[in-house]
Amino acid sequence: MTTHTSGPATDRVRVRRRAERASYDQDLVREILDEALLCRVAFVDDGRPYVLPTLHTRQGDTLYFHGSQQNRMLDRMLGEPICVEATVVDSLVLGRSVFQNSMNYRSVVVLGTGHEIVDRDAKLAAMLALVDRLMPGRGPELRPLTEAELGSTRIIAVPLDECSAKVRTGPPVDREADYDLPVWAGELPLRIVPGTPVPEPHLTPGIEPRDNLVSWGSGRSGV
Template sequence: MQDRPEEAQAAVYAPTDRTVPTRSADRASYDRELVHAILDEGYVCHLGFVRDGAPVVLPTLYGRVGERLYVHGSTGSRPLRTAGGSGLPVCLTVTHVDGLVLARSAFHHSVNYRSVVVHGVAHQVTDPEERRLALDALVDHVVPGRAADSRPADRKELAATAVIRLDLEEVSAKVRTGGANDDPADLSLPYWAGVVPLRKGYGTPVPNADLAPGIPLPDYLAAR
């Protein structure tokens, strides 16, 4: 899947009314490289849409290929079926929490974070080659190299799986770093203030109980 030429050349996404925050605008960024890095580091997105006049937000896996995000689900899912027509207006978000910010005042407690918000219209993927590409991207997003090291979906599984595509066009990132922003009058208060960093780590892989003897741990897992 090739990026569109103008998107491949632009270093930033164009701000829109929906991607310019009303608060803490200095934390917003439209840098394409930053957006991609935040998306590529995550595992779960939250997909928001309106169903029967009410908001719905679903946590789900996703994968990125160039300037497109792919999300999959059951063909019985109503929102995924809706995306097969004129498309489904959605808002997709990904967030990393990097630290707990403890302030002297309760009001100024916060978190350090990196987030991406994508607005757009999602469309169902029906082209067989793009569906294959999307499903491989979803698997490799979780563990790079895994798609080539597992059985691909068969015809029955493909028939039960719907994939939707969301183009990265109306996009923004938002980042908070640093310590607590206490009021000057509170700096002398006898309370600890600072940041508790949060770190993502990987445990030792645990083989399935029914794993055939002699199958070694793949290199892409041993390196984690």
């Protein structure tokens, strides 16, 4: 896939509002998609627009989504144009006026059409990739998927052919006349950190969470 660093792949994904915040660097797009825990998929069903949150995983230049064979969103992703959006919020940006309060963020928009993965091994690889993205290294300790479970699952792939990133960084941009106001201004960094693991009610006594679960997120931005 072509790396679009100087401009968008198509005019449909060109960032127009605050274009200086835009990036078409595929490495940045991949980085944001990998860090975002959730994405949102916009689709049209029976003439009505819907936006639903869902889990995703990325392998190479393709996004993968999974759900049941009866999943309405996955069905509407086939053969019809969709929009996928993911955002990572890095900090609250607090200015001295109502007008200058914002967020620092990294976001991605992907346009395209999904296609179904039907090959058994490819489906299995996508399912394992999703588990590994949420909790790296957990896959080998889990009970393997049964053929019935794999058969009841639908995998939809969306290529990253049309996508763009938009990023805001830095402090608030107050008017110079507001600098002397007695109001605190600056950035409040935000991050996702793990809490204390809560055992499932049927957990066999003596089974403790692995270290990588307790330290989840240590490699994520801001942690």
